[in-house]
Amino acid sequence: MLEAITAMASVIGDPYLLMLIAVTTVLGIVIGVLPGLGATTGAALLLPFTLTMSPVNAIAVLATLYVSATFAGSITAILINTPGTSAAAATTFDGFPLAQRGEAGRALGIAVVSSTIGGIFSIIVLCLAAPLLARVAYEFRPPEYFALTVFGLSMLASIGAGGAVKNLIGGIFGVWLATIGAERVTSIERFMFGNYELYEGLSFVPVMIGLFAISELLVQSKHAHRVADMVTLKAVKLPTREDYRKIWKTIARSSGIGTFIGILPAEGATVASMIGYSEARRWSKNREEFGKGSVEGIAGAEAANNAATGGAMVPTMVLGIPGSGTTAIILVGLMVHGLRPGPYLFTEQIGTVYQIFGSMLVANVIFLAMGLYAAKLFARISLVPTAILWPIVFALSVIGAYALSASLLDVWIALIFGVVGFFARRHGFSVAPIAVGLILGHMVEVNLQNSLKMFDGAWWMILTQPLALLFLILAFLGLFGSQIVKLITGGGKAAD
């Protein structure tokens, strides 16, 4: 414990790291306020710039961007009724009406304070829960890991915007992508089509850049001529005592909800903010104010979406199972920098882990200050013409894709996956399951192979391992639970 506190405190004593966190917080807010960019695209674009950094600095930068961009989406949600990130969608319900009443500063103040409290709460939970979970995960063997990854993949059904079946198809496509290259045990080449640059498999970074940044560029091309109207903002105000009296219970509740939802594999800030908002409404004495500028509505959504960022880091770092597109990129960052995500990270690299947590904590404090004093300036950035912004994203994407392996093939891969991702999204498939599937693909195949070796080919022996069985039952319930409930209670009743 003392080691953890020392490592977290060391962040404050490292001026270079502090500067990196401050710069990344600004960058994260800029990325968050630009409609369409968001935390995931931002992390994908930033990843190549972290290549020469130390592992701690690199992951701290990515985690800081995650936290600050998630918060910043609320600035445009309140001022121009356009959420900078999908996680801020629920903030528009009450943030924009309050801003239209001339109280934009109050709305932003509540959003900033709620986000900070939610974020800090979730990091405290992360610091306490992650080592405990790691201690349990330390005992996992291949059958348990195999079942856990199957559980993670089953949770893909609810990730992103597509329906459950479409998300699972996307996830399986991602797992298949992970089989490209030489098979690890036998070295038999799979789906390489004679291209030896693919011998080690597809690089994660260009695929991520393609799926998130380039596909988003093509999506945004449909809105190329959009002009946003911005509500006037005089100054951001801290919530009054009366506001605090109204929202403290909501912030506490949403912080808990957000952290819990973030911890669940494949659930993320968007789901957390929606549930945080609806719970705030359910428990409120002033329900009629919701949708018309309720401060509880803003607090409920904002505390939950930022709390989910800390929660989402738990499965990512402890189990190596990312909960969202952004955590998938952070996981890639860990691997690129030679850190092995999983319970061993908490025994072999405990100092590094807590420095990363410490950086997230500092980022929350910095964006509180930035949100209060510079939101007006950041809001103006959202008015950058899309015709200038997205060509810059194109340049960052192709250079970033090239940078990791100095290979032009990676640039073509990024462009191809950009087009594939665009058409997938056009037909209602989310790209996040493809990214998560690609990352988990190797893990699921290797652990299945090792389990079969352990049990001399008797696959059903996996079911005799209690923890593995538990994960598989959870996966089954995750996929078919609602259908089973419908069957038991009758379709009509369940729908009610």
Add this chain to the structure above:
Amino acid sequence: MMRPLIVPGIIAAFSVVIIYLALQLKLSPPMIVGHSMQPRSFPIFLMVINLVLVGILAWDCMRNPPKPIKLEGMTTWISISLFAAFYVLTTYADFFIAIAVVMFLLCTSWGEKRYHIAALVSVTVPLTLFLLFDEVLKIRFPRGLITNWYYG
């Protein structure tokens, strides 16, 4: 009638092609694989699951046909075509010339009427990124007209 089945049909065809390709993979001797799987088994297993899911998707599409999707606007198609132009320019001219040209054409095709601004952005952004990656991150870029001149 068949329109809702186009997407499930494409995915099903893709899955069948992957199964066919997987079946062409070499078999590994039992002394290496032991009681574990052949390299072809896992992709086939995945695609069989995919076919089941595609069946469910097709059934769902038949019951609740998705709304017809509007054809993309010109800007989207131009952007995709510019990716192809980027490949040609990178291969035959230079990576950074290709980025600058594509950036300029993207800016203008997306509605930027101030050509001097579009040109300024298209030159300064790749130049800045080149200097940053080359000088700070020590990454060498592929040889081309400009990089040949720069690297000597």
